[in-house]
Amino acid sequence: MPEMATAHAASSAGGGVLAIEHRQHRQRLIALALLVIALLVLPLGLNNYTQFVVNTMLVYCLVALGFNVIIGYLGQLAFASAAFFGVGAYAAGLSMARLGLPFPAAILVGAVSGAIVGGLVGLPALRVRGHYLAIITLAVGELLRWCYVHMDSITYGPGGFTLPPMHVMGLPLTDRTKYYIFLLCAAIAIGMTSMLLRSRFGRAFAAVRNNEQAAASLGIAVRRAKVLAFAWSGLIVGLAGALFAVLNGRVSPESFGLAQVLFHFAIVMIGGLASVLGSILGAVLLTGAPELLRNFPGSEEVVFSLLLILVLFFLPRGLSGLLADHFPFLRERLYRGGRDA
Amino acid sequence: MLAQLLISGISVGCVYALVALGMTILFRATTIVNFCHGEFFMLGAFGVLVPLQLFGWPYPAAIATSLALLLLVGSMTERVLIRPLKNAPFVTLAMMTVALSFFLRGVSRFFYGREVVPLPPLVTGDPIELGKFAMLFPQDLLVISFTAVVVVLLAIFFAKTQLGKVIQAASQTPRGASLVGINVPLLRNVMWAAGAFMGAAAGILIAPSTLVHPDMGGTMLIRAFAAMCLGGFGSLPGAVVGGITLGILENIVGGYVSSSLVDITAYLVIVIVLVLRPQGIFGEWRQGRA
Numbered sequence: 001m002p003e004m005a006t007a008h009a010a011s012s013a014g015g016g017v018l019a020i021e022h023r024q025h026r027q028r029l030i031a032l033a034l035l036v037i038a039l040l041v042l043p044l045g046l047n048n049y050t051q052f053v054v055n056t057m058l059v060y061c062l063v064a065l066g067f068n069v070i071i072g073y074l075g076q077l078a079f080a081s082a083a084f085f086g087v088g089a090y091a092a093g094l095s096m097a098r099l100g101l102p103f104p105a106a107i108l109v110g111a112v113s114g115a116i117v118g119g120l121v122g123l124p125a126l127r128v129r130g131h132y133l134a135i136i137t138l139a140v141g142e143l144l145r146w147c148y149v150h151m152d153s154i155t156y157g158p159g160g161f162t163l164p165p166m167h168v169m170g171l172p173l174t175d176r177t178k179y180y181i182f183l184l185c186a187a188i189a190i191g192m193t194s195m196l197l198r199s200r201f202g203r204a205f206a207a208v209r210n211n212e213q214a215a216a217s218l219g220i221a222v223r224r225a226k227v228l229a230f231a232w233s234g235l236i237v238g239l240a241g242a243l244f245a246v247l248n249g250r251v252s253p254e255s256f257g258l259a260q261v262l263f264h265f266a267i268v269m270i271g272g273l274a275s276v277l278g279s280i281l282g283a284v285l286l287t288g289a290p291e292l293l294r295n296f297p298g299s300e301e302v303v304f305s306l307l308l309i310l311v312l313f314f315l316p317r318g319l320s321g322l323l324a325d326h327f328p329f330l331r332e333r334l335y336r337g338g339r340d341a
Numbered sequence: 342m343l344a345q346l347l348i349s350g351i352s353v354g355c356v357y358a359l360v361a362l363g364m365t366i367l368f369r370a371t372t373i374v375n376f377c378h379g380e381f382f383m384l385g386a387f388g389v390l391v392p393l394q395l396f397g398w399p400y401p402a403a404i405a406t407s408l409a410l411l412l413l414v415g416s417m418t419e420r421v422l423i424r425p426l427k428n429a430p431f432v433t434l435a436m437m438t439v440a441l442s443f444f445l446r447g448v449s450r451f452f453y454g455r456e457v458v459p460l461p462p463l464v465t466g467d468p469i470e471l472g473k474f475a476m477l478f479p480q481d482l483l484v485i486s487f488t489a490v491v492v493v494l495l496a497i498f499f500a501k502t503q504l505g506k507v508i509q510a511a512s513q514t515p516r517g518a519s520l521v522g523i524n525v526p527l528l529r530n531v532m533w534a535a536g537a538f539m540g541a542a543a544g545i546l547i548a549p550s551t552l553v554h555p556d557m558g559g560t561m562l563i564r565a566f567a568a569m570c571l572g573g574f575g576s577l578p579g580a581v582v583g584g585i586t587l588g589i590l591e592n593i594v595g596g597y598v599s600s601s602l603v604d605i606t607a608y609l610v611i612v613i614v615l616v617l618r619p620q621g622i623f624g625e626w627r628q629g630r631a
Contacts, residue, residue, distance in 0.1 A: 071432075075432075077431075077432050077435055124612075124615060124616055127615070127616065127619060128615050128619055130431055131374035131431070131435060132570075132574070132615055132619065134374075134376075134435060135374075135566045135570070135611060135615070136611060136612060136615045136616075138563065138566075139563065139566075139567075139607075139608040139611040139612050140608075140612065142563065142605070142608050143605055143608045143609070143612070146604060146605045146608070150601050258559055262439070262443045265436065265439065269436065298446070298447040298448065298449070298450030298451035298454050298555070299447065299451060300447070301443045301444065301446055301447025301450065302444055302447035302448060302451065303447075304443065305440040305441065305442075305443040305444035305447060306440075306444060308436065308439075308440040308443075309422065309437065309440045309441070309444070312426070312429075312433055312436055312437050312440065313425065313426075316429070316433065
């Protein structure tokens with residue numbers, strides 16, 4: 001009889017665990033559904049200006065997500081995100097203005113060009129590391145910016161260009177329609193990036209970051225992981241660039257300079273390295289700031305650099321590190337895939 | 342024309358060499374790549390401009406103030422921002438210098454963001470005729486001779502003096518150096534001050550021939566990087582040869598090919614050198630702290 005009792009207890013305990021898992025699963029689904037509904041009805045409460053700011057936040061969420069793949073997960077110091085951003089914007093904008101592609105196709109072109117440039121920029125990363133990589137990627141970004149300015153016959157030169165009017169099902173594209181398009185793009189990109197980071201490849205990125213030799217000795221193809229991470233980062237940031245072009249309706253070279261590099265850095269570092277949710281958090285928090293600081297020359301740089309210095313001193317893992325320390329149940333959400341801290 | 346291009350190339354290359362030297366001595370002493378060195382350069386020029394124009398001080402007093410100020414800035418940077426992070430990974434230190442560079446740039450843009458200001462010439466006089474085709478302007482002569490003096494002094498300092506050897510020892514094995522009683526943090530502090538000082542000196546030298554504005558440091562930083570990559574990262578003769586080569590290259594490209602290419606010569610040099618021969622001419626290839 002005692003055996004039966006224990007067996008019974010065990011089975012009921014197992015059932016309990018299943019029930020808890022089931023309930024957690026249902027809670028998660030409900031939370032997700034609520035989030036989706038909130039995001040879908042959000043534009044109803046926004047005017048044109050706040051809608052524009054929210055759209056900008058979505059763009060920078062993607063930038064931070066893509067940049068985090070290189071700097072947070074792969075652990076390489078590369079200043080290339082502004083370059084990918086510019087390539088995406090120019091490729092999308094030019095394919096609309098020069099080739100007359102409809103804008104969904106142009107967005108795809110932007111993302112794919114970003115991925116190609118990302119892969120190419122990843123090649124020097126196979127040879128150089130650390131500050132050498134930082135310097136070479138800085139140089140690549142400035143080279144590209146030089147191309148935007150001086151290749152007038154393709155890029156319309158230093159003044160930039162305006163995108164042709166865009167339509168959705170015969171109607172002109174409003175900020176609200178853009179919001180839904182951006183939201184869809186962001187959802188797909190965030191979902192796919194999370195999947196990639198949780199896969200074999202994402203774990204390979206983290207292994208390369210922690211110790212390249214050890215990773216190689218375990219049979220991880222280090223070179224392939226690096227090029228893949230750069231190309232993926234290029235894809236996501238290029239997509240963000242394409243959306244940035246659609247958002248503003250114009251593209252000009254000065255949008256992709258060193259100030260952009262600082263902004264991307266600040267978002268990722270303040271949000272938290274190697275955290276998908278942290279990137280989103282950083283982008284949402286920091287995107288509103290330039291709008292507030294617009295009237296004072298240099299104040300944007302001062303505020304972002306001070307924030308960056310404070311974060312480097314006191315929160316080396318950014319806001320998501322802070323959240324993970326204080327709310328253990330968030331830890332798993334914040335650092336899914338490839339984080340050892 | 343070639344002779345004239347060579348002379349102005351050497352002159353501008355000397356300024357690159359000075360900036361690169363400042364970064365190199367800091368890199369050798371601390372293994373930190375200082376991304377805010379360009380801003381030290383910019384602050385040096387502003388440090389002369391502000392007393393000169395706002396307070397009406399004479400030139401030598403303004404220069405002395407600026408140099409003293411930058412010694413202080415360099416030392417404070419090490420003490421306040423870098424030393425507390427001594428156990429942090431390389432990326433954090435690099436980020437800290439990047440953040441500081443944007444901070445200094447933002448501060449100067451806050452005051453001087455809407456104007457570009459020229460500085461009066463440091464020396465006046467007639468250009469010296471060299472042969473038939475070339476002329477040497479007094480400004481160029483000053484830059485070249487100052488650089489030569491700095492290079493010779495640095496070479497003597499690192500090769501012959503006790504302190505120079507101590508500094509090299511401290512950078513090679515900081516722990517071993519502290520064990521034999523060398524005050525490593527103090528030395529690092531001194532090297533930061535010296536690096537900032539050299540950046541400021543270069544800024545003061547070039548400001549009369551260019552304009553003073555908040556973004557002058559960023560472009561100079563890239564050129565110093567190009568000089569260091571070309572000569573070999575961390576090599577003192579490399580920084581000098583790389584800087585002068587880059588200056589000549591820029592002038593020749595600008596004179597014979599296209600003036601719009603001058604701006605990207607440095608970028609092209611960086612990309613080509615790091616991809617093909619990362620150790621540079623003098624080959625002091627160190628991966629550093631990665």
